[in-house]
Amino acid sequence: MKCYYHNDKDAVGICKNCNKGLCIECVKEIENGIVFCSDKCANEVISISSKILKTYNDTNKIHIKNGILYLVFAILFLLFGVLIKSNLKFILYPLGAGFIIATILSLSNIRKLKE
Numbered sequence: 207m208k209c210y211y212h213n214d215k216d217a218v219g220i221c222k223n224c225n226k227g228l229c230i231e232c233v234k235e236i237e238n239g240i241v242f243c244s245d246k247c248a249n250e251v252i253s254i255s256s257k258i259l260k261t262y263n264d265t266n267k268i269h270i271k272n273g274i275l276y277l278v279f280a281i282l283f284l285l286f287g288v289l290i291k292s293n294l295k296f297i298l299y300p301l302g303a304g305f306i307i308a309t310i311l312s313l314s315n316i317r318k319l320k321e
């Protein structure tokens with residue numbers, strides 16, 4: 207593959223944004239192995255990855271919020287189950303257990319960014 211800008215030079219890298227072949231003169235390396243043809247391309251990819259990061263964090267926040275909500279319900283149902291002396295506790299216990307499972311499922315959806 208030849209450089210997009212210099213037809214006589216071999217490409218040493220490919221722009222991560224526009225996939226153009228780049229020679230040693232044209233290549234701009236910002237991180238190990240990640241190269242760009244221009245600052246414009248670098249900025250585009252950086253802004254995309256920060257958007258992905260934001261979506262990631264927002265999704266995690268929703269999972270944490272749901273997890274806490276389910277946990278509150280679980281505690282309430284189990285607490286009422288313990289306090290109430292009627293047969294209603296046989297409904298409240300499974301409900302409480304269900305919400306504990308929902309809490310675990312919701313919290314297990316939280317992804318660590320470094321994975």
Ligand SMILES: [Zn+2]
Pocket residue numbers: 221222223224225226242243244247
């Ligand atoms: Zn580019």
Ligand SMILES: [Zn+2]
Pocket residue numbers: 209210211212215228229230231232
């Ligand atoms: Zn070049």
